[in-house]
Amino acid sequence: MRILLVGAGGVGGxxxxxxxxxxxxxxxxxxxxxxxxxxxxxGIDERYVAAQVDASSTDAVLALCREHRITHVMNAVDPVFDxxxxxxxxxxxxxxxxxAMSLSRPHPEAPYERCGVKLGDEQFAKAGQWETAGRLAxxxxxxxxxxxxxxxxxxxDHLFSEIDELGTRDGADLVVTDEHGNEVFAPSFSMWTTIxxxxxxxxxxxxxxxxxxxxxxxxxxxEPELFDFPEGIGPVECVNVEHEEVLLMPRWIDxxxxxxxxxxxxxxxxxxxxxxxxxxxxxxxxxxxxxxVSPRDVVAxxxxxxxxxxxxxRGKTCAGLWVTGTGKDGRPRSTYLYHVVDNxxxxxxYGHQCVVWQTAINPVVAxxxxxxGVWQGSGVLGPEAFDAVPFLDLLTAYGxxxxxxxxxxxVLVSTPVHGAGxxxxxxxxxxx
Numbered sequence: 001m002r003i004l005l006v007g008a009g010g011v012g013g014x015x016x017x018x019x020x021x022x023x024x025x026x027x028x029x030x031x032x033x034x035x036x037x038x039x040x041x042x043g044i045d046e047r048y049v050a051a052q053v054d055a056s057s058t059d060a061v062l063a064l065c066r067e068h069r070i071t072h073v074m075n076a077v078d079p080v081f082d083x084x085x086x087x088x089x090x091x092x093x094x095x096x097x098x099x100a101m102s103l104s105r106p107h108p109e110a111p112y113e114r115c116g117v118k119l120g121d122e123q124f125a126k127a128g129q130w131e132t133a134g135r136l137a138x139x140x141x142x143x144x145x146x147x148x149x150x151x152x153x154x155x156x157d158h159l160f161s162e163i164d165e166l167g168t169r170d171g172a173d174l175v176v177t178d179e180h181g182n183e184v185f186a187p188s189f190s191m192w193t194t195i196x197x198x199x200x201x202x203x204x205x206x207x208x209x210x211x212x213x214x215x216x217x218x219x220x221x222x223e224p225e226l227f228d229f230p231e232g233i234g235p236v237e238c239v240n241v242e243h244e245e246v247l248l249m250p251r252w253i254d255x256x257x258x259x260x261x262x263x264x265x266x267x268x269x270x271x272x273x274x275x276x277x278x279x280x281x282x283x284x285x286x287x288x289x290x291x292x293v294s295p296r297d298v299v300a301x302x303x304x305x306x307x308x309x310x311x312x313x314r315g316k317t318c319a320g321l322w323v324t325g326t327g328k329d330g331r332p333r334s335t336y337l338y339h340v341v342d343n344x345x346x347x348x349x350y351g352h353q354c355v356v357w358q359t360a361i362n363p364v365v366a367x368x369x370x371x372x373g374v375w376q377g378s379g380v381l382g383p384e385a386f387d388a389v390p391f392l393d394l395l396t397a398y399g400x401x402x403x404x405x406x407x408x409x410x411v412l413v414s415t416p417v418h419g420a421g422x423x424x425x426x427x428x429x430x431x432x
């Protein structure tokens with residue numbers, strides 16, 4: 001296996017550090033638009049080679065694939081670059097893995113009721129080309145989406161006879177401080193991607209439990225609930241957010257409902273609403289003193305790099321899937337399958353903060369399963385299309401075990417929280 005890693009930022013750097021301890025591949029080409037960053041990530045292993053690449057150019061990524069005889073392309077850049085990298089892998093005759101799917105576009109007339117272009121639609125539209133070529137595009141193989149989808153497969157195969165809801169729930173108790181010990185705002189993941197998924201209309205799946213159903217949208221930050229996260233994190237308020245799991249899970253797993261809720265916190269929700277009100281979430285370029293810039297790119301650039309905040313971060317992050325329905329024994333069941341990473345541990349063990357590390361470990365595990373032939377397939381497939389047990393066993397063997405907890409259903413908070421409601425167009429009245 002000869003891997004091209006596109007992107008050497010927080011997640012890409014963590015991917016390189018985790019993969020360095022495994023022997024299932026021959027070469028890893030670490031490519032980034034910033035050659036110095038690629039060289040830093042590649043400097044830890046003699047099998048690694050650094051390269052510079054423009055991820056927005058299919059031709060540039062294709063040229064790298066051909067130069068290094070790449071068999072697998074690992075996409076670790078923001079999802080705005082998914083399609084050029086995705087198309088380059090197919091043209092190169094390589095398999096492909098990503099952690100976030102092609103971007104959505106809201107419905108032009110009813111964005112908070114009906115889906116427009118959904119996450120992953122552009123990739124699934126090319127599934128036939130991948131099948132004809134006999135190549136695999138494994139999409140959504142991070143932690144969320146990714147590990148949460150593996151949990152869904154495991155729950156369907158081993159825990160439940162009927163599933164009412166597949167509810168991805170993500171929460172943390174992370175705190176970032178400045179040099180004086182004061183708490184500061186510093187996103188632990190790409191701010192560009194955070195803005196994209198949190199301000200877009202969230203998608204919900206409703207079905208009959210036998211495969212038939214539909215996707216519809218709702219308002220950002222809607223349906224707040226308190227969810228009790230394990231291993232000392234405790235109750236965290238979670239709200240609806242657009243995410244790939246809802247678009248992936250129902251394609252392979254029968255359920256009556258699929259949701260994604262994220263523990264954003266009051267501060268981040270307020271910041272996101274202000275950014276939207278000011279138009280700073282826009283990706284359309286504006287001219288400023290003779291220079292064209294995207295407001296969202298500026299916001300992402302002025303905030304701390306998620307890859308560098310680990311030494312000033314403390315706490316744990318939890319990714320998981322809350323499944324409700326009927327157990328294999330015919331009785332009602334409510335189970336949370338989860339994965340917790342402590343920042344102190346990930347920094348001491350790998351030198352990478354817990355959020356990017358937790359995201360990066362899953363595609364490394366997946367690539368090892370592909371390299372050994374345990375996972376096989378062609379076309380555009382999500383993690384749900386594969387046997388979950390080998391993945392979860394290998395994840396544990398990597399030194400990062402997962403957990404499972406039977407519980408009572410969480411209680412939905414019915415009162416409005418943080419002004420939860422619709423995100424209005426820029427020319428609409430202010431949010432109430």
